[in-house]
Amino acid sequence: MKAKKRAVTILQTVFLIILAVIVLLPIYIAISNTFKVSDIILDQPLSLPIPPTIQNIVSVIKSPNTNMLEMYRNSTILMVAGTALTVIVSSMAAYYLARVKTKFSGMLRVYFLIGIMVPYVIVYMPLCILLRNLSIPFGVPVLIFVFVSGNISFATFMYTNYIHSLPIELEEAAEIDGATRFQVFWKILFPLLRPCTTTIAIFVGLGIWNDFQTPLLLGQIKTITVGIYTAVGPYSADWGVVFAYVFFAAMPVILVYLVAQKNFVNGLTAGALKG
Amino acid sequence: MKKRKALTAIALSAALVASCLAGCGKKTETGSTADSGKTKITFGVFETDNITSEVWQNMIDSFEKDHPDITVEKVLATGDDRQAFWKTMLSSGSFPDVVIEAEQLATMEGIFTEVPQDVQELFDDTTLCQYNGKCITVPSFKQYKMQCYYNKSVFKDLNLEEPQTWDEFMNVCQTIKDAGQTPLMCGGTGDIWATGEPFWIAEGDTALLSKYPDFNKELKEGTNKWNNDTTVDVLTKWQDMVNKGYYYDGAMSLSYSQAAEEFKKGSAAMMVDGSWQAAGLDSESNEDFGVFALPTMDGSKITVADCSYWGVSETCENKDAAFQFIKYVFDENQDVYKTYLQADGLYSTTKKAVTYDQGNVTTKFIDNIADNDTVQEIVKLPGENAAPSGMQSFMDKSFQNIFNGADVKTEVESWDTEYQRLLDAQ
Amino acid sequence: MKKKRMSIGFAAPAFVIYTMLLVIPIMMAFYFSLNKWNGFNAMQFIGIENYINVFRDARLGNAVINTLIISVVVIIFVNVLGLFLAMLVNTASVKSNIFRTIFFIPFVLSTVAISFVWKSILSYNGVLNGMLTTFGQEGLIGNWLGSHGSAIVCIIIVEIWRTLGYHMMLYLAALQTVPHELYEACTVDGGNRWNKFRHVTLPLIVPGMTVSFLMSIINELRMYDVVKIMTDGGPGYDTETIVYNIVSQGFSNSMVGYSSAISVVLFLAIGAISVFIVTKMNQKEVEM
Numbered sequence: 001m002k003a004k005k006r007a008v009t010i011l012q013t014v015f016l017i018i019l020a021v022i023v024l025l026p027i028y029i030a031i032s033n034t035f036k037v038s039d040i041i042l043d044q045p046l047s048l049p050i051p052p053t054i055q056n057i058v059s060v061i062k063s064p065n066t067n068m069l070e071m072y073r074n075s076t077i078l079m080v081a082g083t084a085l086t087v088i089v090s091s092m093a094a095y096y097l098a099r100v101k102t103k104f105s106g107m108l109r110v111y112f113l114i115g116i117m118v119p120y121v122i123v124y125m126p127l128c129i130l131l132r133n134l135s136i137p138f139g140v141p142v143l144i145f146v147f148v149s150g151n152i153s154f155a156t157f158m159y160t161n162y163i164h165s166l167p168i169e170l171e172e173a174a175e176i177d178g179a180t181r182f183q184v185f186w187k188i189l190f191p192l193l194r195p196c197t198t199t200i201a202i203f204v205g206l207g208i209w210n211d212f213q214t215p216l217l218l219g220q221i222k223t224i225t226v227g228i229y230t231a232v233g234p235y236s237a238d239w240g241v242v243f244a245y246v247f248f249a250a251m252p253v254i255l256v257y258l259v260a261q262k263n264f265v266n267g268l269t270a271g272a273l274k275g
Numbered sequence: 276m277k278k279r280k281a282l283t284a285i286a287l288s289a290a291l292v293a294s295c296l297a298g299c300g301k302k303t304e305t306g307s308t309a310d311s312g313k314t315k316i317t318f319g320v321f322e323t324d325n326i327t328s329e330v331w332q333n334m335i336d337s338f339e340k341d342h343p344d345i346t347v348e349k350v351l352a353t354g355d356d357r358q359a360f361w362k363t364m365l366s367s368g369s370f371p372d373v374v375i376e377a378e379q380l381a382t383m384e385g386i387f388t389e390v391p392q393d394v395q396e397l398f399d400d401t402t403l404c405q406y407n408g409k410c411i412t413v414p415s416f417k418q419y420k421m422q423c424y425y426n427k428s429v430f431k432d433l434n435l436e437e438p439q440t441w442d443e444f445m446n447v448c449q450t451i452k453d454a455g456q457t458p459l460m461c462g463g464t465g466d467i468w469a470t471g472e473p474f475w476i477a478e479g480d481t482a483l484l485s486k487y488p489d490f491n492k493e494l495k496e497g498t499n500k501w502n503n504d505t506t507v508d509v510l511t512k513w514q515d516m517v518n519k520g521y522y523y524d525g526a527m528s529l530s531y532s533q534a535a536e537e538f539k540k541g542s543a544a545m546m547v548d549g550s551w552q553a554a555g556l557d558s559e560s561n562e563d564f565g566v567f568a569l570p571t572m573d574g575s576k577i578t579v580a581d582c583s584y585w586g587v588s589e590t591c592e593n594k595d596a597a598f599q600f601i602k603y604v605f606d607e608n609q610d611v612y613k614t615y616l617q618a619d620g621l622y623s624t625t626k627k628a629v630t631y632d633q634g635n636v637t638t639k640f641i642d643n644i645a646d647n648d649t650v651q652e653i654v655k656l657p658g659e660n661a662a663p664s665g666m667q668s669f670m671d672k673s674f675q676n677i678f679n680g681a682d683v684k685t686e687v688e689s690w691d692t693e694y695q696r697l698l699d700a701q
Numbered sequence: 702m703k704k705k706r707m708s709i710g711f712a713a714p715a716f717v718i719y720t721m722l723l724v725i726p727i728m729m730a731f732y733f734s735l736n737k738w739n740g741f742n743a744m745q746f747i748g749i750e751n752y753i754n755v756f757r758d759a760r761l762g763n764a765v766i767n768t769l770i771i772s773v774v775v776i777i778f779v780n781v782l783g784l785f786l787a788m789l790v791n792t793a794s795v796k797s798n799i800f801r802t803i804f805f806i807p808f809v810l811s812t813v814a815i816s817f818v819w820k821s822i823l824s825y826n827g828v829l830n831g832m833l834t835t836f837g838q839e840g841l842i843g844n845w846l847g848s849h850g851s852a853i854v855c856i857i858i859v860e861i862w863r864t865l866g867y868h869m870m871l872y873l874a875a876l877q878t879v880p881h882e883l884y885e886a887c888t889v890d891g892g893n894r895w896n897k898f899r900h901v902t903l904p905l906i907v908p909g910m911t912v913s914f915l916m917s918i919i920n921e922l923r924m925y926d927v928v929k930i931m932t933d934g935g936p937g938y939d940t941e942t943i944v945y946n947i948v949s950q951g952f953s954n955s956m957v958g959y960s961s962a963i964s965v966v967l968f969l970a971i972g973a974i975s976v977f978i979v980t981k982m983n984q985k986e987v988e989m
Contacts, residue, residue: 212929359953383955
C-alpha cells in the first residue's frame with residue numbers, strides 16, 4: 001500500500017516536471033538565444049549562451065527605426081496613469097453603489113456591469129469616429145481614458161463587493177466626528193480597501209502593459225507591444241534580434257512577477273472568481 | 276448644502292473630462308497653425324529597408340532650411356497594413372496633410388483637395404490622373420514591377436541561360452528541380468502579399484491587359500469579369516508549379532524579409548520580386564545575382580509599371596504650405612527627390628526628369644524591359660476605374676489559398692463577388 | 702441623528718468616462734450596423750441588410766468555424782488538464798509552490814512576446830526544425846505555420862500553453878474551498894480516490910468550474926493577438942478568427958457598418974452564452 005502510494009507520488013512529480021519543462025522551454029529558448037549570435041540559434045537552440053554576446057541587444061537599441069525609450073515611456077505612462085485613474089474613479093463609484101440602497105444605485109450597478117461582457121473589438125471603430133467628431137487627436141492622453149473606460153466595470157464590481165463586506169460603523173463614527181463624506185472615504189475607507197486595490201491594480205496594470213489590440217487599432221500608439229510588433233517586421237529574418245525584442249518586452253514583467261508572485265495570482269484570478 | 280456638494284462633484288468631474296478633451300482638442304489647432312508664427316504641416320510616410328527614416332529626414336530638413344517659416348512633422352505609418360492605418364487616421368480625423376500613397380484613398384470622395392494648375396504642370400502629362408474629373412493627386416514616382424532574380428552560380432552550374440519564353444522558363448524550373456534544388460522562393464503568412472502578388476503582377480496582369488487593354492473599365496462597367504479563361508489559366512499554371520514542387524517547401528511560413536534572406540542564402544535559385552530588390556543588391560554591391568524579365572505566357576512584350584501618388588488632404592489648414600512642400604521636393608530641389616528615387620530604384624515622373632547613377636543590377640533590370648510597353652497594375656490603377664480598396668488584400672489571401680491547393684475556379688469567382696461587394700461599400 | 706445623504710458625485714467621474722468611451726461607442730456601433738457606411742462619406746440607412754449579410758458571408762462563416770474549433774479544443778484541454786494539475790499541486794509544499802509559479806508564468810507575459818517566441822520556434826526556418834536537423838530527423842521537418850491544417854493546430858497549442866496555468870489557478874482557488882473533513886468522511890465510508898473526486902471535489906467546485914469555463918469561452922471568442930502575429934490569419938483564411946475578420950472588414954475594407962453588425966452579433970452571442978452557462982451551472986450545483 002505504502003509502496004503504491006510512493007509510486008503514485010513519484011509518477012505525479014515526474015509528470016509535473018515534464019510539464020514544467022514544456023512550459024519553460026519556450027521562455028528558456030527566448031532568453032538564452034537573446035545572447036547568442038544568430039547562426040548558433042538554429043544549430044543549437046537549447047545550448048547555454050556561452051560565451052554570451054550582447055550583439056542582439058545592442059542592435060535593438062541602436063536600430064534607427066525603434067526608440068526603446070519612447071516605447072517604455074508610453075507603456076509606463078499608460079499603465080501608471082490608467083491604473084491610478086481606474087482605481088480612483090472606480091473606488092469612489094463603488095463607495096456610492098455599496099453604501100446607497102436606492103433603486104437608482106441598483107440600476108447604476110447593473111449599468112456598470114454590462115461592460116464586463118463587451119468584446120472590445122466592438123468599440124474601436126466608433127471610438128475613432130467619436131474622437132474625430134470631437135476633434136481629439138489620437139495619443140497617449142486619450143488612450144489612458146480609453147483604458148480606464150474599459151476597466152471601470154471590473155474594478156467597480158470588485159470594489160463594490162469588497163466595501164459590502166466591510167462594517168459601516170467605522171464610517172458612521174467618523175461622520176459623527178464631523179468628517180465630510182469625502183474625508184470619510186479618503187481617510188477612513190480607502191486605506192481599508194488596500195487588498196482589493198492591489199488586486200485591481202495588478203489586473204488593470206498588467207492588462208494595459210500587455211495590451212496590443214487597443215494601441216494598435218487606436219492610432220498605433222508606440223507602446224512596448226505595438227512598437228515591437230512593428231519593429232520586428234524588417235528584422236524577422238534574424239531570430240537573435242527578434243528574441244532581443246521579446247526580451248525587452250517580457251523581462252520587466254517576469255521580474256516583477258517573480259517578486260510579487262502571490263499578488264499576481266490573486267490579482268488575475270480573484271477577479272474571475274468573484275465574477 | 277449637500278446638493279451643492281453634489282453639484283460641485285459633478286461639475287468637477289465634468290471639468291476633468293472636459294479639460295482633458297479640450298486640452299487634446301487644442302493641440303490640433305495650435306499644432307496646425309503656429310507656435311511661434313510658424314506654419315506646420317504633417318507628412319504621412321512609410322519606411323522600408325530601402326526608404327529609411329534618413330531619406331525622409333533629409334527631405335524634411337532641407338525643406339525646413341529653405342523655408343524657415345514652415346515646419347514639417349513626419350507621421351509614420353506603422354503596422355503591416357498601411358491602407359488600414361491611413362483609414363484609421365481618416366476615421367479619427369488625424370489624417371496627415373500630405374500623404375505619400377494616395378492612389379487608393381483617392382477613390383473615396385472628398386479626401387484629397389484639387390491640385391493647383393502650377394503644380395500639375397511640373398509633372399509628365401501621361402502620369403497625371405483624374406478622379407471624377409478632378410486632379411487631386413500628384414505622381415511621385417514610377418516603379419517597374421516584378422522580374423525574376425536568380426542565383427548566378429546555380430545557373431552556371433546547371434548551364435542555364437536566362438529564359439526568353441514561358442516554356443524555357445518552365446524548363447529552367449524543371450532542370451533546377453531535377454538537380455535536386457529548389458527553383459523558386461516566395462513569402463507567406465508573415466507578409467501575405469509576398470506569396471502570389473509578385474507572380475500575379477508579372478504574369479496575370481500582363482496576360483489580362485494584353486488581351487483586354489481596358490480591363491479595369493470593363494470590370495467596372497460589368498462587361499468583363501475576373502473569372503475569365505485568362506485568369507483561370509494563369510492561376511492554374513501557377514498552382515501546377517506549386518504542385519510540381521517548384522516552390523520552397525517552407526515558403527508559406529516566411530515573411531518577405533525571411534524569404535529574401537533565404538533566397539540570398541541560396542535556399543532557392545530564383546525569386547520574383549520588384550525593382551527595390553535590385554536597388555538593395557546594388558547598394559550592397561552584391562554581384563551574385565542576376566535578373567531577367569519573367570517571360571509572359573502569351574509572349575507579349577509588356578511590363579507592369581506603377582505610379583505612386585501624393586495627395587494633399589481636403590482638411591489641411593495650410594494647403595499653400597503643403598503644395599509648397601510638394602513643389603520643393605519635385606521641382607525646386609530635385610536633389611532630395613533624387614535621393615528618394617535612388618534609395619528604392621524608382622523613376623521620376625516630373626517633366627524635368629531626374630536620373631541617377633544606377634548600379635549593375637538595376638541597369639540590367641531596366642535593359643530587360645527597354646523595348647516593352649508599360650501598363651499599370653490592375654488593382655493599383657489610379658483614377659476613375661480604380662479597383663476598390665481592399666481588393667488587393669483580398670486577392671493576396673486568395674493567392675495563398677490557391678498556393679495551398681484551393682480550387683482555382685472557385686477562388687476566382689470569389690474575386691468577382693468581393694469586387695462588387697467592396698465597390699458597393701465605397 | 703440625521704443621516705448624511707451620499708452624494709452621487711462619487712459615482713459621477715466613473716459614470717462619465719464609462720458612458721462616453723464605452724457605452725456611447727457601443728450604441729454608435731448598433732447604429733452603424735444599420736447603415737451602409739465607409740466611415741467617411743454620407744451614411745446610408747439600410748435596415749437589417751448588414752445582419753442578413755452576416756449570415757451569408759462565407760469567409761465570416763469560415764472564421765466562425767475556426768474560432769469554434771480553437772475554442773472547443775482549448776476550452777476542453779485547459780479545463781480538464783487545469784483541474785488535474787490543480788489537484789496535483791494542491792498541497793502546501795515548497796515543491797507545489799514552485800510548480801504553480803512556473804505554470805502561471807506564460808499568463809503574465811504579453812501575447813505579443815509569446816507569439817513571437819512561438820513563431821520563432823514553429824517557423825519553417827525556426828528553432829524546432831533546426832533542432833530536428835541537429836538530431837538528424839530531417840524527415841520530421843514540417844511547414845508548421847504554413848500548411849493547411851497544421852497552422853490552426855499551432856494556434857491551439859500556443860493558446861493552451863498560454864492559458865493552462867491560469868485555469869489551474871482558478872481550479873486551485875476552488876479546491877481550497879473544499880473542507881478537508883469531507884475527504885476524511887469519505888475515506889471513513891470506504892471511498893477510493895475516484896469516489897472522493899466524484900462525490901466530494903466535483904460537486905463543491907462547480908462554481909469555480911463555471912468561472913473557469915466562462916473565462917475560457919470569453920477569452921477564446923475574442924481571440925486576435927496570437928493569430929494576428931503568428932499567421933496573420935493565414936495561410937489563406939485558415940486561421941482567421943471572428944475578431945480578426947471584424948478588424949479586417951472594418952479597418953482594411955472600410956465597411957464600418959458591416960463590421961459593426963458582426964461585432965454586435967458577437968457581443969450578443971457572448972452575452973447569451975454567459976447567461977446560459979451561469980444558469981446551467983447553477984442548476985447543476987443544486988442537482989449535485
